[in-house]
Amino acid sequence: MSMFEEIVKPENLVYEKTRLMTDKALSYCPGCGHGTAHRLIMEVIEELGMEESTIGVAPVGCSVLAYEFMNIDMTQAAHGRAPAVATGIKRVWPNKIVFTYQGDGDLAAIGTAETIHACNRGEKIVIIFINNGIYGMTGGQMAPTTLPGMKSSTSPYGRDVEMMGNPLKITELIAQLPGTYFVTRQAVHTPAAVRKAKKAIRKAFENQRDNKPGLSFVEVVSNCNSGWKMTPNDSNKWMEDNMFPYYPMGDIKVDGQLVK
Amino acid sequence: MGELKLMKGNEALAEAAIRAGADAYFGYPITPQSEVIEYLMAEKPHERTGMVVLQAESEVAAINMVYGAAGAGKKVITSSSSPGISLKQEGISYIAGAELPCVYANVVRGGPGLGTIQPSQADYFQSTKGGGHGDYKQIVLAPASVQEMADFVKDGFELAFKYRMPVLILSDGVIGQMMEKVDLFDPIPRLTDEEIVAKYPWATTGKKNGTERRIITSLDLDSLKMEEHNKHLQAKYREVEANEVRYELINCEDAEYVFVAYGSSARIAQKATELARKKGIKAGIFRLITLFPFPTKQMQDLCKKGVKGFLAVEMSAGQMVEDVRLSVSGCAKVEHFGRFGGIVHTPEEVLRAMEQKIIGG
Numbered sequence A: 001m002s003m004f005e006e007i008v009k010p011e012n013l014v015y016e017k018t019r020l021m022t023d024k025a026l027s028y029c030p031g032c033g034h035g036t037a038h039r040l041i042m043e044v045i046e047e048l049g050m051e052e053s054t055i056g057v058a059p060v061g062c063s064v065l066a067y068e069f070m071n072i073d074m075t076q077a078a079h080g081r082a083p084a085v086a087t088g089i090k091r092v093w094p095n096k097i098v099f100t101y102q103g104d105g106d107l108a109a110i111g112t113a114e115t116i117h118a119c120n121r122g123e124k125i126v127i128i129f130i131n132n133g134i135y136g137m138t139g140g141q142m143a144p145t146t147l148p149g150m151k152s153s154t155s156p157y158g159r160d161v162e163m164m165g166n167p168l169k170i171t172e173l174i175a176q177l178p179g180t181y182f183v184t185r186q187a188v189h190t191p192a193a194v195r196k197a198k199k200a201i202r203k204a205f206e207n208q209r210d211n212k213p214g215l216s217f218v219e220v221v222s223n224c225n226s227g228w229k230m231t232p233n234d235s236n237k238w239m240e241d242n243m244f245p246y247y248p249m250g251d252i253k254v255d256g257q258l259v260k
Numbered sequence B: 001m002g003e004l005k006l007m008k009g010n011e012a013l014a015e016a017a018i019r020a021g022a023d024a025y026f027g028y029p030i031t032p033q034s035e036v037i038e039y040l041m042a043e044k045p046h047e048r049t050g051m052v053v054l055q056a057e058s059e060v061a062a063i064n065m066v067y068g069a070a071g072a073g074k075k076v077i078t079s080s081s082s083p084g085i086s087l088k089q090e091g092i093s094y095i096a097g098a099e100l101p102c103v104y105a106n107v108v109r110g111g112p113g114l115g116t117i118q119p120s121q122a123d124y125f126q127s128t129k130g131g132g133h134g135d136y137k138q139i140v141l142a143p144a145s146v147q148e149m150a151d152f153v154k155d156g157f158e159l160a161f162k163y164r165m166p167v168l169i170l171s172d173g174v175i176g177q178m179m180e181k182v183d184l185f186d187p188i189p190r191l192t193d194e195e196i197v198a199k200y201p202w203a204t205t206g207k208k209n210g211t212e213r214r215i216i217t218s219l220d221l222d223s224l225k226m227e228e229h230n231k232h233l234q235a236k237y238r239e240v241e242a243n244e245v246r247y248e249l250i251n252c253e254d255a256e257y258v259f260v261a262y263g264s265s266a267r268i269a270q271k272a273t274e275l276a277r278k279k280g281i282k283a284g285i286f287r288l289i290t291l292f293p294f295p296t297k298q299m300q301d302l303c304k305k306g307v308k309g310f311l312a313v314e315m316s317a318g319q320m321v322e323d324v325r326l327s328v329s330g331c332a333k334v335e336h337f338g339r340f341g342g343i344v345h346t347p348e349e350v351l352r353a354m355e356q357k358i359i360g361g
């Protein structure tokens, strides 16, 4: 028996990749938060035993291929329309678990109407919102969530709020709507953040499972090291120093009650 | 034998959706088709059959709800009028690309832009030549009566599921708004969830342990695979062309002069034919029922039987006439007549156009 075989035994197992992630190599840049967020969602679905009843909706953005990695039934939606697509699925399959996974351009620019109205109708779905303050997919253009002064390929001198408007705190906005039941902001860049984010994602899916009245919305403030033109480590540091003050971590609405 | 009722075209379409066993309707109000969602909301189909009816925040949202629900194996329908149909085009392209079945209706009004709420047939190009982006086709059924507004919902769903592609019921403000007697077909029960799971293995109904999961997408970053997918779509469209052409010949046995028309223009042409026959003109009508597939061969065949000229009658500046010309292919004279921008031509105008442009010209 080789040393490897001696060590790899069930009793020595401390961490196992969820079988709800496919074996396909992630298409994300090394260091990007998208992959971690994917894993947490899939772990939660596996732990809650929802593998057979969940239908996910992938957006247009870097995570357009989420369906290649998430090993469950998935539908790929047009840019910004994931909440409408999820509404369509949930309304005809009310006993299934339905979630969307969307970037900031997708959810808070082109899809703002679909986001707000799905929240306002209190669709019993989960929305996972990956806010990296930029359009990663298309090469780093300005997003609705790009910070003031932040450089992107379409705000090369920094976001000028006079000309380009202010970053949109869509999460705070939708928390005001009676249709949202759980609204929280998380991150996935450190082990501690990952643990908290997973708890929040779990709560969101439990709410849907328990038919709680309204939509559960989990924002994940994340990095885009490529778009931000930083090393992964620097991008995480930059995110803590710049994104977190503007997009503060923590729950905003719990069990239908605003807590912030 | 179903149930006889006096109904508006839009109401007949809505009632037919319930009777066809539709699982959901998603829509957004716009004149002249708002009666569809109004009728559905008033009828409470969730109590009659369990059908879901939802007023979406826009036509964009509505078509994407259709996309989601259709991808999950359900029978879904939406409707709108011209500006709203323009908004739906991206979604329809996705539905065609992902090969999903759905029925949608356009109760056409005059354009361009916000145009007018009066009837028109100026969305022919949009309906038959693509509308959205990419190389795709949809089956287009053109009702010419309230009866057909109802019947084509049922037929449309059958075609949509047979070929897994969008089916458009291309109506207009006349057909949508007018009241006629309609013989409503007997209700077809909605499929149960178990039946859907068994019948549509391609649908996202939740992964079954050990079985392959389902992905609904229109994306493939590998262009060679995308080309293959496109070839597959094209092969399907050729099959539709070979099998699903529908048309009606009225008074064509001895016709020398033929009106080509669909929808309400076919009704007007019918009156024009009667007037023509009274004057001793051997007129007939080639009524298109499917606009895609277009009855190209059938029109050619009719032409060869001795037709001297065709007048394409449509409430547009001349769209369908292009397909008539391609079909007739030089065998006889082809001209166009139509009022447009919301004006409905009269039978007298239509006959005069035949006399001036075809017979005398």
Ligand SMILES: Cc1ncc(C[n+]2csc(CCOP(=O)(O)OP(=O)(O)O)c2C)c(N)n1
Binding pocket: A060, A061, A062, A063, A079, A102, A103, A104, A105, A106, A107, A130, A132, A134, A135, A136, A137, A138, A143, A224
């Ligand atoms: C209708 C439409 N408009 C524009 C695009 C191009 N596009 C693709 S992804 C994207 C931005 C995505 O950014 P975001 O949602 O923030 O996702 P990220 O890549 O940052 O995760 C854009 C503009 C598109 N695919 N469809």
Ligand code: SF4
Binding pocket: A027, A028, A029, A031, A032, A033, A034, A062, A132, A136, A137, A223, A224, A225, A226, A227
């Ligand atoms: S471009 Fe940005 S968001 Fe996209 S994979 Fe790379 S780091 Fe992640």
Ligand SMILES: [Mg+2]
Binding pocket: A103, A104, A105, A130, A131, A132, A133, A134, A135, A136, A143
């Ligand atoms: Mg982004």
